[in-house]
Amino acid sequence: MLVETTTTTSAVDASYSSTVTVKAVAPTPVAEPRYHQDFNGNYKFAPIQESIVTRAMIRRYWRDMDDAAVSDVVIVGAGSAGLSCAYTLAKADPTLKVTIIEAGVAPGGGAWLGGQLMTPMVIRKPAHTLLDELEIPYEDEGDYVVVKHAALFTSTVLSKTLLLPNVRMFNATAAEDLVIRHDKSTGSKRVGGVVTNWTLVTLNHHNQSCMDPSTVTAPVVCSFAGHDGPFGAASVKRLVSAGLVEKLGDMRALDMNMAEDSVVNNTREIFPGLIVGGMELAEFDGLPRMGPTFGAMLSSGVKAAKEALKVLESLKGRVQDGIVVA
């Protein structure tokens, strides 16, 4: 702000007298900083209203749900196999809309620890190539590698997957069921998406009835729901209860050498529209378990991504709003 002041000077030379106009700049009131990063006891956050925080989440969450309601691929389960698939698929084709449905609050499945709750993660070659791609360091032991902590793998693959703009993940959300439609072009049934609900709701269907779910429609579902359990092996168990498959093979006793090759080699579209990998496939096919070696999970995810790209290619021009049309 400029302030005009008038001063009369006459002290030194009485003959000299003049009027001087001084334009003084009044100090501008210094605005309090909206935030201040001082870790010496003067840390200050930018102000906010509680309603703004709520709306910031709601708007983005609903926008994501709205957008993901029709996806190109739905991935059930964000364990080591599901995350390896999501990363490979979304990276291979950035135009694909990839939606991950994870029942747990914390994605990662059984890949936060190695065997018997120990931290190192053993991965047999050649599955270490995914570690190279993800820039995860390991100790090279010749035929196998060891990541110093399983959490280093899981946190890295998770963050690199979520950084891809074409991936959305809804955790604490269970795939309660499959969408199974009649495919007019083949005359048979095909999986066309998943039925979802908040996991806490899914867990309480026996306490409170009529809590209806919603859906994610997609021409391809990749399921990595893990071992049989309250949620595990969800997609393959549903094929059985829907009468579309006679029974599960059930995971067999441990045989590391046979198990890992078999899981990767058999990762496939087990039913039109449904690709299954990881330990859920071991339950479906009756493959041996492999113990605490994770290479099969990583490579099964990569193989499933390749299979999904093939299926999508074969459906080109036949998908409308996520539904395969004749």
Ligand SMILES: Cc1cc2nc3c(=O)[nH]c(=O)nc-3n(C[C@H](O)[C@H](O)[C@H](O)COP(=O)(O)OP(=O)(O)OC[C@H]3O[C@@H](n4cnc5c(N)ncnc54)[C@H](O)[C@@H]3O)c2cc1C
């Ligand atoms: C009983 C048991 C035996 C094991 N045996 C072996 C073994 O022999 N070999 C071995 O390598 N590892 C074994 N493990 C360890 C470990 O579970 C697996 O190796 C590995 O984590 C499997 O990877 P995955 O991605 O297939 O499944 P998981 O890591 O189990 O991930 C599955 C994910 O899917 C989510 N999910 C499940 N159902 C749903 C649903 N309906 N909707 C949405 N999300 C869902 C789960 O929350 C989880 O995050 C075993 C674990 C258990 C509990």
